[in-house]
Amino acid sequence: MVKVTALTKEEAANCPVRQVLSQVTGKWQMLILCALDEGPLRFGALKRSVGDITQRVLTENLRKMERDGYLIRTVDPGPPVSVTYQLTDMGSELFGHLVPLFTWAAERHGEVSAAREAYAAE
Template sequence: MLPVTAKTKEQAEDCPIRQVLSQVTGKWQMLIVLVLEDGALRFGALRRTIGDVTQRVLTENLRKLERDGYITRSVDPGPPVAVSYALTPLGRELLEHMKSLTIWAAGRHQQVLDSRTAYDSK
């Protein structure tokens, strides 16, 4: 088994697995990385592509991903000023792992729905 057990808060904070996964496995982080697969996008295009994300939540998640080195933020002074986001090499590597999980999830969606229905009917 992977070393994921932490008996204290300090051990949990020092766990490299928890440190990384807690920052990349949220719904918004995963969607942002997946959306950037085909290349850089401006903030508005990112927001429209994802659809149901607020400006504040998107901004917070972009900052987290940039801080951890998964994306870069580029500013073209314009006019008008244009800010775009793109995956770094680390982000591209993460994307490949996320794509596998995404493909698996799409292929198992009906099975999960059937399981939920069976569970809820008990």
């Protein structure tokens, strides 16, 4: 098993598993990966595909994902100027690892909802 225990802030800051997972397992990053897996999208189309995300939050997440090498941002000077985002090979590979989790979540949603209702009823 990969070591994930960190007893100090310094150990946590230097843990490769925590460093990567903290940037790719958030709701927005996962939904962005899912949207871009079908191919490159312009900013507006990506925002519509994700849905309930603000422009600011989408921009912040896209910048982080570009910084970490999961996607490429391409600017077409136009006119009009257009910005397109697409997954890198590493981003596509990451998405491939997340597909089983997405599938599991979809298949188990009913059970999770029932467990939450039972817990709330206690």
